[in-house]
Amino acid sequence: MLAGRLDVKSRKFTVEDVPTPKPGPGEVLVKVQAAGVCLSDVHLIEGSLTPLYLPGGVVTLGHEVAGVVAEPGPGVTAWQPGQRVLLQAGEERGGQVWTRGVDYDGGWAEYALATESTLVAIPDDLSFEQASIIPDAVSTPWAAITTTAQTPPAVPVGVWGVGGLGAHAVQLLRLIGAAPIIAFDPLAPARERAVEFGADLALDPGDPDLRMQVGTATGGAGLARAFDFAGVPPVREQAAKFLGKDGRLTLVGLTDKPLTISDGTRFSYLGQQILGHYGSTDEHVRQLVDLVRLHRIDFARSISDVLPLAQAEQAVERLQKKEGNPIRLILRP
Structure with missing residues (x-):
């Protein structure tokens, strides 16, 4: 064969x-x-x-x-x-x-x-x-959303990387009732796809007005859940900065590079979490x-x-x- x-x-x-x-x-x-x-x-x-x-x-x-x-x-x-x-x-x-x-x-x-x-x-x-x-392509984001992050309905969520897993994450987050769903991807076609799959907003992570846009979309509360499907250190640092009180960042994309939290005091004060996820x-x-x-x-x-x-x-x-x-x-x- x-x-x-x-x-x-x-x-x-x-x-x-x-x-x-x-x-x-x-x-x-x-x-x-x-x-x-x-x-x-x-x-x-x-x-x-x-x-x-x-x-x-x-x-x-x-x-x-x-x-x-x-x-x-x-x-x-x-x-x-x-x-x-x-x-x-x-x-x-x-x-x-x-x-x-x-x-x-x-x-x-x-x-x-x-x-x-x-x-x-x-x-x-x-x-x-x-x-x-x-x-994998669907079950990995499903497990990350439902089990690792324990995402409740009607909370603001962010998805970084709208590729093979991230596109399904948007679709699955829509299924469980997360809102608003904000997708982040540097590629315009990926952002367009995110909206087609159910994202309420799709943003370029390099946009200088990004913080204002996320703040407006979440009513100033920040993200309750964030998901890194890119596996890129700068993405993880950016996602952590947009977490709100008790917010959770789930790392789904794989990388052997270190993770940095730029403001550890704020991270601890707000009771935020970073969770690893695999499969x-x-x-x-x-x-x-x-x-x-x-x-x-x-x-x-x-x-x-x-x-x-x-x-x-x-x-x-x-x-x-x-x-x-x-x-x-x-x-x-």
Whole structure:
């Protein structure tokens, strides 16, 4: 079968033929129908992200995966060939969370192996393209909003970075009733997209009148919740400055750079918090599938383009260059 493989030591990525895996006890072989291209995949290829638990030096990328059951392994009775499924983006092994497509082979391939407990059934009217991005691209901001930040309705929120995760954050914040929703992005097309997805206001973080604009939008109270989806130190410093009393800044974008609070006294006096966030749980993914099933939310606008698996390198390059300002590019084997 064809698979997109990364040599972690050399950071060389190739699409090549590899043997089709066979499911062992408790495993299911899934015929992949769609796999998302995430910025984390780009970071892996560039070298700024390194697997923690990968037993070998080469891995098939792809942690956003949907398809149909091809072959249940020995002892698997809950899944039958032909069932439509998405795969959780990771699983717990020995007390550690292993990420699909990072610590073990993922879904940039014609077939993917999955532990049976990591499969989630999807409704017939949910496309494989939309289903594939629910783990991570949608579930990560959903978990950040609902669990880490514990965002209540009718409070002012700020979203920094309206890319693959931030665009969904705007949509999901609208769903839970946060208001006003203020998006921050230096790119005009991203700001336009933020408004289309439900932001009440979209601002350029470099605007000299930014403080006045945020103050006006929040009635002088500042932000109750702020979310960094960019993973850039200046963004975090700026977001922290706009927090109001008891405000919380949740760090979703990843960076290895230090975090600086310019006025620690004010930060402490106002009882503000900075919270780290990574990924989501199985429950967050299942909640989102239920919301889609009940027609509360739709992710059709998130699919920027669909490319054949053989063009995975071009997809990565397009995401690196933000060509066409994509939310999610999808690979189809």
